[in-house]
Amino acid sequence: MSSATTSNPLLSYIGGAAVAGITLLSAIYSDRAVFDPKREGIKTQAGWPLVGNLPLLIQHKDKMHDFLLEGFSQMDDLTLTMSALGIPRHIATLDPRNVEHVLKNNFENYIKGPEFHASLVSLFGNGIFNANGEDWKYQRKTASHIFNVKNFRDHFTDVFVEEIEFMSSHIWDKAAENHQVVDFHDVMFKFTLDSFILLGFGVHLNALKSDGKVPFAAAFDEAQKTTFQRFVNPIWPITERLLSVVMPWKSSMNNHLNVVDSFAREVIEKRRVEIADGEVHRDLLSRFMDARNAQGELLNNDELRDIVLNFVIAGRDTTAQALSWTFYVLLCHPRVEEKLLDEINENITPEAMHDSPALFEAIKNMKYAHAVFYEVLRHYPSVPLNQKYALNDDIWPDGTQIRKGDYILWCPYAQGRSEKVWGADAKVFKPERWINEQGELRRESQGQWPAFHAGPRVCLGQHLATLEALVAIIFLLKRYKFSLVAGQNITYQVSLTLPMLEGMKVMVQKRE
Template sequence: MLPSISLNISNFHEYSNSILKQNGGTIIFEGPWLTNMKIVFTSNAMNVQHITSTKFENYGKGDDFKEIFEVLGDGIFRSDSHKWKYNRTLLHSVFKQVSFQTFIHKTFEAKVDSCLLVFLDHACKKGLQVDLQDVLQRLTFDNICSIVLGFDPICLSIDLPEIASEKAFNQLEDILLTRHIKPRFLWKLQKWLQIGDEKKFVENQKIIDHMVDTQIKCIRSRQSEIKSKINMQDKLQQFDLLTTIMNTEVEKKEQPNSIDDKFLRDTAINLLAAGRDTISSSLAWFFWLMATHPFVEAKILEEIKENLPSKESNWKELGKEGLSKLVYLHGALCETLRLYPPIPFEHKCAMKFDVLPSGHKIKSNTMIVYSLYSMGRVEEIWGEDCLEFKPERWISNKGGIIHVPSYKFIAFNAGPRSCLGKDISFTEMKMVVVAILLNYHIQLVEEHPIVPSLSVILHMKHGLKIMVKKRIV
């Protein structure tokens, strides 16, 4: 089966979707002899519910995932069992703090206002072609570094500087996907010989580790303040996520040995990856859909203006409460995530023998991949118009958001591993949309190709080339 995949690698998402559809939503992929490649590939919602919820304890990340995603260390996305539960509980306790939510909101709001809008205004005045995907990646990388590490690398500025750590993230993502496709012995041999993609992998990991380790040392230098807890309330506006985690553990006086530099490093890498790529990918596809569906853009703009305190109001005056009232915008974002989920595939491994609802028998240590990209295109879930972009499908007759079970709308995962940052993600995406749409009109560069990249993140292969026009109120 590997040759057919190789021939369709440039169109892998659509190819895999068509194969799944032809086979009732589940197939068993077998690689060449002696490669030990056997993967159950599914887009069946009942299978996904079974894996993520019903039999959650039987499906972990597994050895294959841990080998492929070694860069994540023992962080929340790579760990299982007790390590995962500890990571999840700790991060949940931080995320639910009102002070931390306020910090995130103000940090992102300031970044959008002082960097994103300034850059777009410059591009508008100069008549520049802009890769909006690159701009959004820079914005979210600056933001997540500020939130997690208390450090702004300033990737997004008028001259668009090349920042080594930001570039390293991009290259690592591409290599991580090739590790799924290449036979394991081949990429491991390349890693041992330090050649090809695996040499690049090590180089890029060193760049990211250096950035994170440097900031951890800065945070450690403040540890005396954390332990003494002197004037901590006065420092609320200066904290970052790693400092907050250490504060939380000091107050609980639990597992003091868990907060070592490796734990902080692994936590930081996981959160940097999550906070940068998911939001920037989602927003890039959203603005492309807006540019190709002007009637949807018009409705969103009308909704935003209706919820502003006055016609002269600044976009920031909506606040968190005003953003929560933008129902049609919320529906449009959900529809974007349905069709273009930032994580196109999820990877699990069976601990013990099991039988899926589809009837497929799963041996222990079998890799299972469920396709989020394909699940957004299943007619049985979304109807015959599943390929159409229709925000209305998310809005009830009473004007509220229709709830779709997470095992069907899988963009934020499902079951115990559901995304902790879901609400934060929606708030940040809405802030960017409101800020841009109120001030500018996005015009696509003609004949620029828009196709998904082959990566662990659903980026656009050639970026999103646009022209920025000042919106006339």
């Protein structure tokens, strides 16, 4: 025989040993990633030999939240784990007791871990979403000064109403008159972007005046998508570089980041000039420009850039998506829409629509409107999947043993659809579940309904987001009758938040 293998016994031996080694490892790690130990006491979703669940994660990366929901349903448990080659051990839970324990009762033990920080640092730097410890505390304390009741009642409501009036006259009135199809999702993103950029940074972005995509918003969205995909792609540093070489005509992550960075730094530099000229501003950016970091130093442009971008996603994305999903479910549930419209007409007078304090007070008493909004967030949470990192060993309320270095997942999207969490009608859209027998709003535990997070990191802007959403819902429903264009694929896009994949096309008519 003349083959290279048979003429070289050493190569033949090495090849045979390699095959034997792989066979042995495949037998030992038949359902999980190689060298990943079994976790006793936690139901484990079986995977492939040596690579674990990595192929499934890649296969279902575009429907990740439903994949997780199906996993919990199949395993018939509220806590499970999976193993995937190249991805650290994750333990996922839908149990409200566990979620509240992680976010509130043992808050200090669970942080934004190395995987989370590495994936997000390109886009969000060390801003509030990606920060821990003292860096997080000073950002939260400074931002909290702007989120007070007086601002809600006065300036914030004024801005929302002003932007809605512009949106109505320039978009919805024209669409009704000309029988135009409009992407509701796109309009909501422009509305919340204009509103929050003005409130947070004193800048008139005028996205609602734009017929097409706003460059900053488009780049920001693409950067978010790429950021999320890093969580399920352990070799993303290689694949992102490879894609930029193979498809140079396609905008890369760096291209998107350059657009985003340019916007943020332009806002900051403009404000520095304005302050040097003696102008006084009370927006969020100005507060941070007067603040000091954890080392007692004034913030530099890099730190301010991170803050700008973190509060853009907080103020723009989540509310725009919540509004889009709200009108989607209203158009799918005419009974709910009619009942909500009755409450609006009963409580909101024409005078209140032009008097911010009166509007604010009227909205506070609209129980059904709040219930609709809470139910939307139960089904379509603006942050559908979240993660923490365990600093030390812990035992959860359900008995699950957590080890130092474990990554913790909870999925509000799957949680809101779980019959074990919400009962047999979990998948039914029913705002009435939020109103008790006395007709008052009921609030579930933060662990059961973590739509605005929970504990010390509970969303600072939850009341602002609720106010903005309800003002928009009231004005739009009172003035317009929307209808869905037939034949659409209304589903979510996997990202850090929960945008609609293909938008939502609507027709609109003015109400009598």
